[in-house]
Every structure is written in C-alpha cells, then in structure tokens.
Amino acid sequence: MLNIHGRVVKGAAILCTLIAVFAFDACSVKTSGSSSASGDSKATSTTYKYGTIEFPKSSSLCSSPIAIALELGYFKAEGINAKLVTADAETRKVGLNSGRFPVTNGDFQFFPSIEEGVSASVVGALHKGCIKIAVKEGSSIKTAKDLKGKKIGVDEIGGTPYMAANMWLGQAGLNVDKNNSDVTYLPYDDSSLEFQALQNGDIDAAALWDPLPTVEEQKGTVDIIFDLGSDPTFAKHFCCFLYGSNKIIKEKPEEMAAILRALNKARNYIAAHPQQAAKIIAEKKYSSITDVTLATKLFKDYDYKVQDNEDAAIKSDVQYFTDQLKNIGFLKTNDTTKLADTIYQKIDL
Incomplete structure (x- = not known):
C-alpha cells in the first residue's frame, strides 16, 4: 500500500x-x-x-x-x-x-x-494488511475496549490509520462518533515524533503504517495490539x-x-x-x-x-x-x- x-x-x-x-x-x-x-x-x-x-x-x-x-x-x-x-x-x-x-x-x-x-x-x-496499533511495551492496554478514554496518535485526522482504528474500536462497541468519541486522537506529521510521544506517555497508543511499528516491536519498545493483516475481523480482506x-x-x-x-x-x-x-x-x-x-x-x-x-x-x-x-x-x-x-x-x- x-x-x-x-x-x-x-x-x-x-x-x-x-x-x-x-x-x-x-x-x-x-x-x-x-x-x-x-x-x-x-x-x-x-x-x-x-x-x-x-x-x-x-x-x-x-x-x-x-x-x-x-x-x-x-x-x-x-x-x-x-x-x-x-x-x-x-x-x-x-x-x-x-x-x-x-x-x-x-x-x-x-x-x-x-x-x-x-x-x-x-x-x-x-x-x-499494513497498519498496526502499538502501545508501550508492557502496557496494560491489550484490547480495543481498553482504549476507552485513552489518547491515540495518528498521522492525520481522517487518514487511513485513523479510519482503521475507528473501525476496530467501533466493532468492539466503542463510540467513534467524531463529535463524541470514546477516544481522543492526536495527529503527528512525523511518525518518529508519534513514537516518542508514546514512550513519553503523551499518548496511550499509536496507529501507524508499517514498517515503523514492526521495527519498534522488534526492538522491544512496543507491543502490537492491532494488526490489520492478522486481526480476525480484517485479515482475509x-x-x-x-x-x-x-x-x-x-x-x-x-x-x-x-x-x-x-x-x-x-x-x-x-x-x-x-x-x-x-x-x-x-x-x-x-x-x-x-x-x-x-x-x-x-x-x-x-x-x-x-x-x-x-x-x-x-x-x-x-x-x-x-x-x-x-x-x-x-x-x-x-x-x-x-x-x-x-x-x-x-x-x-
């Protein structure tokens, strides 16, 4: 993609x-x-x-x-x-x-x-598949429902990672209405800054394009909680x-x-x-x-x-x-x- x-x-x-x-x-x-x-x-x-x-x-x-x-x-x-x-x-x-x-x-x-x-x-x-949602390594956030009330970093509001995250959260029963969402999205033009914000605790999760989330997972800095390519709901599409x-x-x-x-x-x-x-x-x-x-x-x-x-x-x-x-x-x-x-x-x- x-x-x-x-x-x-x-x-x-x-x-x-x-x-x-x-x-x-x-x-x-x-x-x-x-x-x-x-x-x-x-x-x-x-x-x-x-x-x-x-x-x-x-x-x-x-x-x-x-x-x-x-x-x-x-x-x-x-x-x-x-x-x-x-x-x-x-x-x-x-x-x-x-x-x-x-x-x-x-x-x-x-x-x-x-x-x-x-x-x-x-x-x-x-x-x-080419989009993942990452959380800080060892985070208590494991599922979509765990993100209720949390902050998620994206490349832009309305972009594909943003859409993918909303689809996943919506299927889990969270409110993803733009004006009354159960989560808050913060945009980062630079994916490196998004990862830094994740490590600093400024955001609770980062929705990103590969390869960056995979690279960080291999380094042991993040856990991947959503993978568009392997999630049971999206994997075959x-x-x-x-x-x-x-x-x-x-x-x-x-x-x-x-x-x-x-x-x-x-x-x-x-x-x-x-x-x-x-x-x-x-x-x-x-x-x-x-x-x-x-x-x-x-x-x-x-x-x-x-x-x-x-x-x-x-x-x-x-x-x-x-x-x-x-x-x-x-x-x-x-x-x-x-x-x-x-x-x-x-x-x-």
Missing part, C-alpha cells in the same frame, strides 16, 4: 480542491527520470504500443509491484514505457480524475473521495487496492488491461520470490526500508499473490469496507451496495 493520506472532503469543497491542485499539477509532480527497465529515455510511441505512462511512486512497500513491474520488464513486455513520478496525495486523485495517472495504489481511504466525485474506480488488488482512472477505463480499455496484467505478474513475483523482490526494492531505493530481512518478512505477511477468482474477492472486500466506513460515519450514502458497485469496476484482462 502507498502511504496515501487524504482528508474527507465534503460538498463543493472537493471540486475546489480538484481545480486548485490541477492548476498547480506541474509544480507538485516531479519526474524521477526514465524508469523503463532498459533505461531508454528516448522511447517513443513507435517503440512502445502505449507510449510513456506515468505512475505515482512512494517510499512504502505497498507500491512495490509498480517498481517490480518496471525492473523486471513486465511493463515493457506489455508495450508500456513506465515512468515513475513523485506526487502528493491530492495530486494523485487529480491525476486519476483527469487521466494523467491511469493507475495508482491506494486503500479504503479513497472511498469517500469517490463518493464525493473523484472519477476513479477500484480495478484490482494489491495485498492485505484486501486493504490496499489498485485504483484506475475512469477516463482511461472508458477511452483506453486495452491500455488499462495491459497495466493490470503487468502489475499482476509483479504481485506473483513478490509472492514467489519475496527475498529477491526485497533486494530489488532496497538496492534500487524504491522504499524507505533498506533492511532486506524486514522487507522480506513484510512481503510474506502482506500476501501479494493473485488469487483465483480474485474479481469476486475484490468486489466483496470493497463492499465490506464500504459498510465499515458507513458504520463509523465516513460515508454519507444510505445505500452502501449501490456505492460499492460504483467504486468497483471489473476489467477484462
């Missing part, structure tokens, strides 16, 4: 956000140079069937299939000269909306944005999806299918060869994780393998998280089945 962090935007505000970000798109996107596996920076549409296609990159392991598809030539084999660019969260949404980015990775945090009008759909899956631009789906369906075929090959490679994939990611600096052993462990935990009859599983998981987000007040719809059908779109590969 990419660390894609966005806030829930309501009403006409999303239109203003889209227009504003689009206007400054050239300032917020940085190209990392040619990223074709062969390093051919002069590739043309006559060389590649679909020409040069940009993909947003991130330092998280969630987006590893994009890097692996590039490095192992899966994109090239599908007629794509892939180029990775740096883009912030809002620019990714605008890129999907306009068709600049045909595909990006993301999680259920995108659902509210789609409900508000971002023209994108879930077109594939990536993996399961994809949390990180592939989002496709509706413009590309409609106007260039063959291109969309080619992209997804390349990414599925990359997912299967990661599943079959986690250590080799981890070495590629670390050596090429595609991730902030440089510890190959840790990256290998996380690759195994996340289960990247393409499933048999995966379309049905993806559709089911989109429905699951749509229901969960509605339950904690992050979606306005009264018909979650209709919304889930809007969010998910099957692509003929």
Whole structure:
C-alpha cells in the first residue's frame, strides 16, 4: 500500500480542491527520470504500443509491484514505457480524475473521495494488511475496549490509520462518533515524533503504517495490539487496492488491461520470490526500508499473490469496507451496495 493520506472532503469543497491542485499539477509532480527497465529515455510511441505512462511512486512497500513491474520488464513486455513520478496525495486523485495517472495504489481511504466525485474506480488488488496499533511495551492496554478514554496518535485526522482504528474500536462497541468519541486522537506529521510521544506517555497508543511499528516491536519498545493483516475481523480482506482512472477505463480499455496484467505478474513475483523482490526494492531505493530481512518478512505477511477468482474477492472486500466506513460515519450514502458497485469496476484482462 502507498502511504496515501487524504482528508474527507465534503460538498463543493472537493471540486475546489480538484481545480486548485490541477492548476498547480506541474509544480507538485516531479519526474524521477526514465524508469523503463532498459533505461531508454528516448522511447517513443513507435517503440512502445502505449507510449510513456506515468505512475505515482512512494517510499512504502505497498507500491512495490509498480517498481517490480518496471525492473523486471513486465511493463515493457506489455508495450508500456513506465515512468515513475513523485506526487502528493491530492495530486494523485487529480491525476486519476483527469487521466494523467491511469493507475495508482491506494486503500479504503479513497472511498469517500469517490463518493464525493473523484472519477476513479477500484480495478484490482494489491495485498492485505499494513497498519498496526502499538502501545508501550508492557502496557496494560491489550484490547480495543481498553482504549476507552485513552489518547491515540495518528498521522492525520481522517487518514487511513485513523479510519482503521475507528473501525476496530467501533466493532468492539466503542463510540467513534467524531463529535463524541470514546477516544481522543492526536495527529503527528512525523511518525518518529508519534513514537516518542508514546514512550513519553503523551499518548496511550499509536496507529501507524508499517514498517515503523514492526521495527519498534522488534526492538522491544512496543507491543502490537492491532494488526490489520492478522486481526480476525480484517485479515482475509484486501486493504490496499489498485485504483484506475475512469477516463482511461472508458477511452483506453486495452491500455488499462495491459497495466493490470503487468502489475499482476509483479504481485506473483513478490509472492514467489519475496527475498529477491526485497533486494530489488532496497538496492534500487524504491522504499524507505533498506533492511532486506524486514522487507522480506513484510512481503510474506502482506500476501501479494493473485488469487483465483480474485474479481469476486475484490468486489466483496470493497463492499465490506464500504459498510465499515458507513458504520463509523465516513460515508454519507444510505445505500452502501449501490456505492460499492460504483467504486468497483471489473476489467477484462
């Protein structure tokens, strides 16, 4: 999963956000140079069937299939000269909306944005689990109910760790209404500061993206009380999806299918060869994780393998998280089945 962090935007505000970000798109996107596996920076549409296609990159392991598809030539084999660019969260949404980015990775945090009008759909899956809730080592807090009346650190109010924590707490019977919650959330822009706050006692728990909670657990500084990838309620569900631009789906369906075929090959490679994939990611600096052993462990935990009859599983998981987000007040719809059908779109590969 990419660390894609966005806030829930309501009403006409999303239109203003889209227009504003689009206007400054050239300032917020940085190209990392040619990223074709062969390093051919002069590739043309006559060389590649679909020409040069940009993909947003991130330092998280969630987006590893994009890097692996590039490095192992899966994109090239599908007629794509892939180029990775740096883009912030809002620019990714605008890129999907306009068709600049045909595909990006993301999680259920995108659902509210789609409900508000971002023209994108879930077109594939990536993996399961990458968010954990940590408490100080030896803490008496062991369960969701133990967090009642406590303070929880998050990267941002409305971000994915925040949503995941609320879903877990809500299922345990705690009140997660934004205006009358049984817990208090404190945002930290820097995850290191969030861990420091945990150790200092400023917060009672920290909801975070991997790898930081796993690293701290290995150091013996924290206990993990919630793992999105192993918790019985969430473990079997994809949390990180592939989002496709509706413009590309409609106007260039063959291109969309080619992209997804390349990414599925990359997912299967990661599943079959986690250590080799981890070495590629670390050596090429595609991730902030440089510890190959840790990256290998996380690759195994996340289960990247393409499933048999995966379309049905993806559709089911989109429905699951749509229901969960509605339950904690992050979606306005009264018909979650209709919304889930809007969010998910099957692509003929």
